[in-house]
Amino acid sequence: MRETVLRLDRISKRFGTLVANDAVTVELVKGEVLALLGENGAGKTTLMNILFGHYVPDAGEVSVFGKPLPPGRPRAAIAAGIGMVHQHFALAPNLTVLDNVMVGTERLWSLGSDRRAGRAKLAALSERFGLAVDPDARLSDLSVGEQQRVEILKSLYRDARILILDEPTAVLTAPEAAALYATLRHMASEGLSLIFISHKLNEVLGAADRIVVLRGGKVVAERQASGTTADELAELMVGRRVERPQRQPRAPGAVLLKADTVNAGPRLKGLSFEVRAGETLGIVGVSGNGQSDLGALLSGLLKPSAGRLEIDGQHLPSEPRAFLGAGVGRVPEDRHAEGAIGELSLWENAILERVRERRFSMRGFVRRAAAKAFAKRVMERFDVRGGTPTTRTRLLSGGNMQKLILGRNLVGRPKVLVVAQPTRGLDEGAIAAVHSEILAAREAGAAVVLISEDLDEVLRLSDRVMAIVKGRLSASIPVEEADPRRLGLMMAGAT
16 A cells, blocks of 8 residues: 555535535545546636645645645645646746746845755756756746746745646647656656646546546546546546537638738738638647737737738728627637636626627616626526626636637627637536537638647638748648648648
């Protein structure tokens, strides 16, 4: 029997009427990689935040290496050997790697910082765990994968023996994700114990020793990774069989979106493409090649410096209001920073981009009853769970927030729909729901631009595919002629 290093015993947590965790018990043994699975809103992140001291449980207790862990005290969790790597990195982009790793580890009243000792310790950790990174590099100059290494090193520098990773591959490319999971296996072989939250079932099966599934705040299953399948895990997570919808061929209509040799910002150069009614154009690319700028351009947030961009035959001023008025709906890649305001209620976020419409405001006053009715309609149609129209949006899970953002755009049947990374960090059930709505918009006659780093998603939903490389677009190919290998070559600039 291996040593039990962590036990969460009958943990319960409520947020008002919402039961996030209901008598959850989970154990972790030394050298084990444990995956925590569940739908968005199943209680996974809440449970890990209780473990790390961000939340205080309403019932139950946590013990680490056989000793009770004081609730609600992150400092006590760190002292007990627990480290947490958040999905959204808690790093300072203007500081160096060494500064980010060392910050908070020395006494405030020290006369100076022992950077030589810090550099030596960081170098030793980097070599031991295969986490190569330049200690003098400025964080803002690093790739997303390198920044994640810094987050992990920051925990290891504080002598973590238990590491928690929340959606560790949500923003990583496939090669970066494979490298990360190889690192996690190496860390486990060195005696560390790891818990990671993920929705990517094939990655979970390849990286974990054991899998715990939460549904509705309760533990509903526990499986050895070697004795289960992706289909079984998906069904356990959702409570029913999950099947992603399939695109059906159809003849496209008139051109609704057209770009003619458009330059924009410092990155986008010579973009030429068109998208017709009832058609989905998939855009693939390695992160950082101009996808964010392209989404901003097609939403009226970035002004072309050359060329011409038309919506349904009209050349519009580069203002979001003009694009919204012309029937453009957008789902930005970062739902937290660009898609919604966490402190606002669901009804406020539901009308956020359309508050000036007469149905929602008159003479400078918001028509709250109409706005709340609209939010309720969106929530019911798109199965947004986790509250009422007056609930603060930050209390929603990522999947439910995404469905709210998608729903507020689709209710009005947009002519053009721009969706960027629509299922990043979502569970199988939420992915199927979002895919269904994107396909429904296409069937209703919208011209859809799908910007995604998920090749399977692009192949499943698109009619044609283009690759963006260093701000330039390749020629388009029919999806029937595309496969992961060909798309990989296009993303590498081989076409």
